[in-house]
Amino acid sequence: MTAPAVDGNTTTAPETLATLDLFVLARQAVAARDSRWSRRGFILRARQPQANDIVPVPFPFRNGETDAERLERLASIAAAGSPPAIMPVPTGEAYGLDTLRCFALCRLALPETPHVVADVTTLGPRLAQMAFGFGADALWAPIVAERALRLGANANNPALTRKEAVTLIRGAGLTACERMADGTFQEVTT
Amino acid sequence: VSLAGIRDKVRAGEPLSLADGVALFQHPNLLEVGALANEVRERLHGDRTFFNRNLHINATNVCEASCMFCSFARLQPGDKGAYTMTHEEAWGKLRARVAAADPITEIHIVNGLHPGLPFDYYTELLAGLKRIQPSIHLKAFTAVEIFYFAKKFAMPVADVIAALRAAGLDSLPGGGAEIFAPRARKKICGDKCTGDEWLDVHRTAHRMGLRSNCTMLYGTIETVEERVDHMLQLRALQDETGGFQTFIPLAFHPDNNALMKLPAPTGVDDLRTYAVARLMLNNIPHIKAYWIMLGVKTAQTALWFGADDLDGTVQEEKIYHMAGAETPQAMSPAEIVRIIRDAGRTPVERDTLYNVVAEGAALAPDGPYRRDVRRGHPKLEVVS
Numbered sequence: 001m002t003a004p005a006v007d008g009n010t011t012t013a014p015e016t017l018a019t020l021d022l023f024v025l026a027r028q029a030v031a032a033r034d035s036r037w038s039r040r041g042f043i044l045r046a047r048q049p050q051a052n053d054i055v056p057v058p059f060p061f062r063n064g065e066t067d068a069e070r071l072e073r074l075a076s077i078a079a080a081g082s083p084p085a086i087m088p089v090p091t092g093e094a095y096g097l098d099t100l101r102c103f104a105l106c107r108l109a110l111p112e113t114p115h116v117v118a119d120v121t122t123l124g125p126r127l128a129q130m131a132f133g134f135g136a137d138a139l140w141a142p143i144v145a146e147r148a149l150r151l152g153a154n155a156n157n158p159a160l161t162r163k164e165a166v167t168l169i170r171g172a173g174l175t176a177c178e179r180m181a182d183g184t185f186q187e188v189t190t
Numbered sequence: 191v192s193l194a195g196i197r198d199k200v201r202a203g204e205p206l207s208l209a210d211g212v213a214l215f216q217h218p219n220l221l222e223v224g225a226l227a228n229e230v231r232e233r234l235h236g237d238r239t240f241f242n243r244n245l246h247i248n249a250t251n252v253c254e255a256s257c258m259f260c261s262f263a264r265l266q267p268g269d270k271g272a273y274t275m276t277h278e279e280a281w282g283k284l285r286a287r288v289a290a291a292d293p294i295t296e297i298h299i300v301n302g303l304h305p306g307l308p309f310d311y312y313t314e315l316l317a318g319l320k321r322i323q324p325s326i327h328l329k330a331f332t333a334v335e336i337f338y339f340a341k342k343f344a345m346p347v348a349d350v351i352a353a354l355r356a357a358g359l360d361s362l363p364g365g366g367a368e369i370f371a372p373r374a375r376k377k378i379c380g381d382k383c384t385g386d387e388w389l390d391v392h393r394t395a396h397r398m399g400l401r402s403n404c405t406m407l408y409g410t411i412e413t414v415e416e417r418v419d420h421m422l423q424l425r426a427l428q429d430e431t432g433g434f435q436t437f438i439p440l441a442f443h444p445d446n447n448a449l450m451k452l453p454a455p456t457g458v459d460d461l462r463t464y465a466v467a468r469l470m471l472n473n474i475p476h477i478k479a480y481w482i483m484l485g486v487k488t489a490q491t492a493l494w495f496g497a498d499d500l501d502g503t504v505q506e507e508k509i510y511h512m513a514g515a516e517t518p519q520a521m522s523p524a525e526i527v528r529i530i531r532d533a534g535r536t537p538v539e540r541d542t543l544y545n546v547v548a549e550g551a552a553l554a555p556d557g558p559y560r561r562d563v564r565r566g567h568p569k570l571e572v573v574s
Contacts, residue, residue: 030221097534
């Protein structure tokens with residue numbers, strides 16, 4: 001089993017995470033994220049992998065699963081060697097609160113995994129941003145220089161401009177950082 | 191202003207100040223603001239979450255006003271995309287629901303400010319709907335429309351309301367409030383009634399015994415101080431009349447309008463606005479997460495950040511879809527019930543005045559069940 005989650009004042013063993021109140025779970029996930037990243041949020045570019053890229057491991061989840069089932073699968077992932085990034089991805093229809101709760105579980109059940117990633121393509125920008133309130137620390141999105149209006153055939157285009165991605169992260173109360181070619185992260189100051 | 195101080199006030203039932211509201215908007219931890227709003231929401235309503243079966247009729251999109259955030263209006267009858275329904279076309283919307291045995295309880299009617307329609311177009315529109323289904327509740331005409339009728343037809347506001355009421359009007363929707371702050375209002379919708387005039391129409395309606403809703407458009411050019419001030423003005427009128435039932439924060443949609451270069455409000459801004467509204471408006475019973483504007487997922491999440499109502503089945507919403515809303519134009523009651531239950535809440539079908547139409551087993555085509563998102567047991571459980 002993985003190490004217990006820490007929220008500064010209390011610790012919660014993974015097997016009891018499923019019993020936590022939504023807000024308590026979220027607070028613990030945010031505290032765990034902030035203890036590692038000090039309220040920084042990262043832009044990860046969804047594209048063909050390049051050297052030094054962090055490519056998140058998808059964590060598929062579906063409507064109707066229990067927390068216990070998800071925690072069991074997360075424990076298996078941790079036992080096999082914690083990935084550098086985990087990305088909850090709904091398979092089929094997913095509800096907002098269930099998705100957000102899944103992010104908190106990922107953050108708390110995989111303490112050795114640096115990044116919990118919100119995929120703008122599957123979640124949409126609104127829910128992806130909300131995931132930062134439930135332990136996520138990075139956005140995974142196609143980043144484009146200029147985005148056409150989301151109308152007609154372009155209505156569901158998940159691409160974000162860099163400025164939009166930064167706005168989402170800052171709007172969640174985090175300092176926006178982007179990954180540089182050498183693999184380091186740099187704060188966005190513009 | 192500290193969150194602890196605000197929490198003490200909230201728990202003591204004291205109204206929050208402008209400074210408190212601004213502090214809530216600026217507090218770095220959304221979760222703490224949301225948890226406090228949820229505390230108030232659960233104190234008022236427990237897990238109960240309301241919806242209704244309704245139909246939207248937007249009888250015309252011809253509108254003299256040129257609000258910058260609007261994608262629905264056309265300035266002239268002949269403009270591309272302009273339309274005005276005949277009475278038969280509008281009544282046909284209700285006849286279709288009746289023929290489909292859809293037990294809707296409300297029709298929500300909001301229109302453009304058409305310069306060429308006579309007053310009896312509106313009274314006959316209402317009267318015809320009542321003739322088709324006398325029990326239907328007609329929630330019709332924003333305060334902006336009522337004020338426009340008063341000016342255009344040279345009638346006092348009270349006489350306009352009385353005439354519409356005689357034709358079948360039952361309550362007023364909350365639209366058109368936008369943002370009351372003159373600075374922002376002048377820029378984004380300077381040619382419609384002022385905030386004071388909007389409030390005065392609702393004051394008059396309340397004094398005549400009608401109930402109404404209230405709204406706030408957020409995410410354009412307003413400041414957080416202006417958002418809080420808007421809420422305080424609504425709270426003051428509610429202290430005076432008690433006529434508001436529901437506050438509905440309306441998220442700005444940027445596509446197809448003159449403000450398309452502005453970003454849409456983000457999910458965090460949505461949730462924070464709902465939470466602050468629940469905390470500031472301690473005298474308005476309900477906060478509605480209008481799923482058409484927010485999207486279903488955000489609206490569902492808002493049920494844990496102060497909201498207790500999802501609006502209704504809607505049918506044929508036009509105003510926000512012309513502004514780029516990506517939601518469906520209607521949801522079935524079963525879908526709404528499922529969304530509420532999957533949020534760990536208890537669905538209650540209401541009528542417009544929040545009388546209970548159905549709840550519990552009566553709302554469960556596949557058996558009564560609940561899902562405890564809060565405690566993390568998302569399996570559906572059969573309950574007695």
